[in-house]
Amino acid sequence: MVVKVKLDGLNVIKARGKWYVYVRETKEKLLGGFEGTRVDLDKRMAMPDFIAKYNARRVLDKKRTYNEGTLGALVYWFENDCPKYPTLADATRADYTKAFNYLRPEFDYPLADLTQADIYDIRDKCAKEKKGRFADKMVSALSSMFSQAVKRKKMTSNPALGLDKAHSADPNANREWLPSEWDYVRENAPRYLLTPMIIARYAGYRGQTLVKLGWSDYAPHVQYGWKCFRKVTKKNQENVMVPVVAELQEYLDGLDRTALMICTKQDGTPWEDEKQMQTAVSHYLRDLEAEGKIGSGTTLHGLRTSYAADLRRNGAETGDVAAALGDKSERMGAHYTRHVENEAKVIRAFEGKSATRRNSGRTGFAKHEGFAAKHPLD
Template identity: 55%
Template sequence: MVVRVKLKGLKITRNSAGHYYVYVRGTKRALISNFVGTRDALIERLGAIDVMTVYNATRKRELNRVYAEGTLGALVAWFKTDCPDYAKLSEATRADYDKAFDWLESGFDCPLDLVTTPELYDLRDRCAKEKWPRFADKMVSAVSSMFTQAVKRKKMTSNPCFGMDKIHKADPNANREWFGPEWAFVRANAPMEVLIPCMIARYAGLAGQAIVGLKEQQFLDHDLTGQAVQYTRRKNKKATLLPIMAELKAFLAARKVRSADGLIAIRDDGSVWASEKEMQTRVSHWLRDRERDGKIGSGTTLHGLRVSYAAWWKRMGASDEVARLIGDKSLRMGAHYTRHVEDEVSIVRAFSRIKNGA
């Protein structure tokens, strides 16, 4: 059996002749030089005992370093160890931040007063080339979050990340509202571990973070629809009591497999998800497999079902209530989720004029 270990803090380059070089970031020590072969062969070579010995010795020295006060490395150490806001981040966000800081490690000796907006743009562009554009944007977000907390505690005078635009251009159709036939197919064919989070997103509008921790005891009797769910969004700490639709009530009541601790979103074998990310990944993989089968279209995501829930309410005449229905504090988010419905209304209005001879 081959055990794969993720090696952090490596920089892999390739010269014009196609030869690979691998360095530990923040050092001039090359683990591998002038390697000829495929990338898979390079990865295999990285697992060799002689390479791992050098890597472990180098990384141990780097991880034990104490950076001078006023440097980027010292600020990262403070943020991850002593800043209470870092501990409040979700598991997925902390993982993204840690990956960003690992990539930045070669610049940890840089004094903070040399970190300017133009320098950050150069850093972002280099990151996009070495990694990919979305990673570069996440790196800037991680640094900006840290700088914001540093400004509050007088470790910096300002946040040079403010106002930076993104290098990754988001797909306008990402997380779109689902079409009726797509939802009908998933409703009829998805395995229960995929269908549970999909049903909750579609008929209660909950986000993945809320879904994965939802428990039986959070469902209460309610005069309006017979049952309501009480939850607090971790993102904004907003407490919501939401009457649930008949479709979701009937679905939850008919479940055959339940967990001992009352969690709603569980695997088919009754075990619980290790994290929100694990649940989201399972749903996403199943949806993309069905997309390749031609059963559903691209852009069908779990978050898109939350959009579908908001859009349904908009068509039912909800306005500012949409934000409240999806557990958001910002009215702007409700409008963002349903902006395409406004387009539909305008198109229908235009065709109505033709029909009426106007």
């Protein structure tokens, strides 16, 4: 017999045979990767540790007010009255909400007494209780809010600026996909998941742009006639035109238009937000990784890296790559293609060694002759 426990405000998802339970309001994950039937899941959600985790988020009264000059009052101002806040991406606002919910026990702290050492203390505590990545996002949320507060003379300085990271980034994360990985996913992914991935691969869009990309954004170029996307990117408000290559055009023209948005869920309706789409793609890719079909580090954002790498290998300068990515800074073009530059250096090194061997009368490196000509990365 299953003891029924009424748990409000949860979003229960089943993906690739596994259950995931999130807080609907904040997208906080309470349970992930659970295997079994729905009855088994109900039993798991009735266990004391899950109930405690569920109740922990409900202990504090979210409607109480805080004295002016406190952290809680500043958070309220930031989320409700700061002109910068509405311009943030949906995913960014969701991350900030999670961070501020975690910080709620500290909301009575006077801003005037807040030092960088205090931020380090709460960050270290957060990293132990949750994860280093979440702790770093929490610091980013604070720093963003404090920066706006300094501009409006609500604070004299930003104590969260310049903190060391609690989490060491995985250098393999969001890497360029191998051709074999893309070929497998291209041939086997269900259409509702392949659609955002193939657009990311051949148009380079971020998830926050993909989820808002409509059929009205896909049309012939007014001067050249070939089809393209025209979209104002959410992250930096850049109006970007991206030509649609033949493979992507063939794919898009074969889709049923069940909604105004191009990327839709399995039932043909639009994704609720960027996080829901990215989570579904991530679950699918990690299942393929567990089956040995693709490697680790394959992500939706990594297909943006693949797009940029293709452009660079075909002769585009880093500034041109940045423009095609919808980034204002040429530095971002270099960021996404740094590994391509390293490949070019390695190939030039091998070419140089090959020439040295030829000049000295040795032939041991002859197999590398002409390699750079076949792989033009300069």
